[in-house]
Structures are given as structure tokens and as C-alpha cells.
Amino acid sequence: xxxxxxxxxxxxxxxxxxxxxxxxxxxxxxxxxxxxxxxxxxxxxxxxxxxxxxxxxxxxxxxxxxxxxxxxxxxxxxxxxxxxxxxxxxxxxxxxxxxxxxxxxxxxxxxxxxxxxx
Amino acid sequence: xxxxxxxxxxxxxxxxxxxxxxxxxxxxxxxxxxxxxxxxxxxxxxxxxxxxxxxxxxxxxxxxxxxxxxxxxxxxxxxxxxxxxxxxxxxxxxxxxxxxxxxxxxxxxxxxxxxxxx
Numbered sequence: 001x002x003x004x005x006x007x008x009x010x011x012x013x014x015x016x017x018x019x020x021x022x023x024x025x026x027x028x029x030x031x032x033x034x035x036x037x038x039x040x041x042x043x044x045x046x047x048x049x050x051x052x053x054x055x056x057x058x059x060x061x062x063x064x065x066x067x068x069x070x071x072x073x074x075x076x077x078x079x080x081x082x083x084x085x086x087x088x089x090x091x092x093x094x095x096x097x098x099x100x101x102x103x104x105x106x107x108x109x110x111x112x113x114x115x116x117x118x
Numbered sequence: 119x120x121x122x123x124x125x126x127x128x129x130x131x132x133x134x135x136x137x138x139x140x141x142x143x144x145x146x147x148x149x150x151x152x153x154x155x156x157x158x159x160x161x162x163x164x165x166x167x168x169x170x171x172x173x174x175x176x177x178x179x180x181x182x183x184x185x186x187x188x189x190x191x192x193x194x195x196x197x198x199x200x201x202x203x204x205x206x207x208x209x210x211x212x213x214x215x216x217x218x219x220x221x222x223x224x225x226x227x228x229x230x231x232x233x234x235x236x
Contacts, residue, residue, distance in 0.1 A: 021169040022177075022220070028188065031166035039160025047156065048149035051139040059140075070146065102140070111232035114225050 020115040037110055040086035045071055046079045053080075053089060054102045062097035138233040155228055158204035163189055164197045171198075171207060172220045180215035 017034050018026060026034070041047050048069055053061045063076050071079075080100050083089045088107065089100045136148050144152070159165050166187055171179045181194050189197075198218050201207045206225065207218045 021165075021225075022172040024169070024173050026166050026169040028162070028166065031162040031169070035160050035162040035165045038156050038165065042153050042157025042160040044146070044149040044153040047139075047153040048144050048146065051142070051144040051149070054140040055142050107139075107232050111229050114229035114232065 017109055018113050021113050022115075034110075034113065036086050037088060037106060040083050040088055043079070045069060045075070046083055049076060049079050050083055050088065050102075053083075053100050054107075060092075060099045060101040062099045064097050135227055136231050139231050140233075152228075152231065154204050155206060155224060158201050158206055161197070163187060163193070164201060167194060167197050168201055168206065168220075171201075171218050172225075178210075178217045178219040180217045182215050 018030050041050060049066065052066055052069070056065060063073055063080070066076050069076065077098075080089065080091075080098075084091055084100065086106075088103055090103050091098050091100050093099075135152050136144060159168060167184065170184055170187070174183060181191055181198070184194050187194065198207065198209075198216075202209055202218065204224075206221055208221050209216050209218050211217075
């Protein structure tokens with residue numbers, strides 16, 4: 001039994017995908033699926049929040065751990081939810097707080113797509 | 119003398135940046151600088167065009183090489199320009215056509231940011 005709550009994806013086919021971008025052109029379907037991940041990191045606040053979660057002690061963080069990003073707690077929650085919807089974070093509620101953790105397979109997939117040829 | 123035309127960046131401080139996202143939180147400034155790169159790939163058509171250029175013979179492509187992405191040539195040009203503005207492509211005009219090529223340092227920087235801890 002998993003202790004991570006089920007991940008409700010906005011786009012149900014957001015899954016790790018695709019070879020290095022230098023290897024072959026993406027199909028339209030692959031591009032739709034994976035652009036969503038890049039888009040999720042394409043906002044400065046979200047990208048910063050993602051790095052906060054990714055680098056936080058224990059590899060997870062809740063809104064309660066995040067204070068100095070210059071946006072309100074509801075806005076932080078909103079952005080974390082977006083990152084989760086894109087499949088880049090998973091979440092687990094423990095008591096009052098929802099803890100977020102990086103989904104390594106998705107981040108690895110993005111890194112792999114950006115892998116260089118040489 | 120370089121045979122690649124000068125790269126006019128919309129955001130002049132878009133340069134390769136930043137350690138793996140798992141290493142430490144990004145500063146606000148770093149996040150602004152690098153989110154632009156992710157955003158550029160956050161559109162399905164642009165991501166597909168990027169993969170077309172990246173995987174094209176010789177590592178470069180012009181609009182004349184791109185036909186089956188389901189958008190008009192002006193739209194293709196518009197998206198290639200956006201990728202160039204984000205620093206992900208460079209361009210060189212040769213005769214009638216502008217040839218686009220991946221800027222490896224920027225793509226490597228994105229890949230490095232997504233590098234996993236383990």
C-alpha cells in the first residue's frame with residue numbers, strides 16, 4: 001500500500017516520455033504530453049518553488065516550510081498544485097499540511113530529453 | 119569572425135545558469151532567468167519544432183525543412199523566433215532562408231538543472 005495519495009492528473013497521459021530531443025522529432029502527441037512539464041517549470045515562482053521542494057531536507061516540503069518567495073501562502077499552494085498536476089510533484093497530506101515531493105521519474109524524463117547527443 | 123549572426127536576446131541576461139534544482143533553492147533572479155527557457159519549450163508546437171531542429175541532419179534546419187507540424191510557415195517562423203529569443207536556438211541567414219541551430223550550452227544548462235541527486 002502506498003503512503004502517497006493518488007495523483008489526479010489534469011492530463012491523464014502525462015507520463016515519463018520521449019527520447020533525447022536531438023534523436024528524432026517528437027510526434028504531435030508526445031509534444032503535447034511533454035510540453036506540459038516544461039510549461040509547469042516555465043514560471044519563475046513555480047520554478048523557484050520546485051527547487052525549494054527538490055532541495056529541501058528529506059526531499060519534501062510543505063507550504064509551512066516556504067516563506068520567502070514573495071507571494072502569499074495561497075499562491076504558493078496554487079503553484080504547488082500546478083506542479084503536481086503536471087506530474088512533477090507528488091503530495092501526501094499529514095495532519096494539517098500537504099507535503100510535496102519531487103517525482104524523480106518525470107524530472108529524469110525531462111533531463112533525458114535535454115540530454116546532448118555527444 | 120563568426121558566421122553566426124549576433125543573438126538579440128529579449129532578456130539580455132538569459133545565459134547558462136544554475137546548479138541542479140535538487141542542490142539548493144534558486145534565487146528569484148536565477149528563477150526569472152531560467153524559467154524563460156522552460157517556458158519556451160512549454161508549448162507543444164515549439165517543443166516539436168525544437169526537436170525537429172535538434173534532430174535535423176547537420177544539426178540545423180530552416181523553415182523550408184519543416185512542413186508537417188500542422189501550422190503555417192509564418193507560425194513556424196514565429197515559434198522559431200521565440201526559441202531564439204529564449205537563447206535555445208541560434209540563427210544564421212543564408213540566401214533566402216534563416217537556418218536555426220540548437221545552442222548546446224543552454225540546453226546543457228537546462229539538462230544540468232534537471233540532473234538528479236543520486
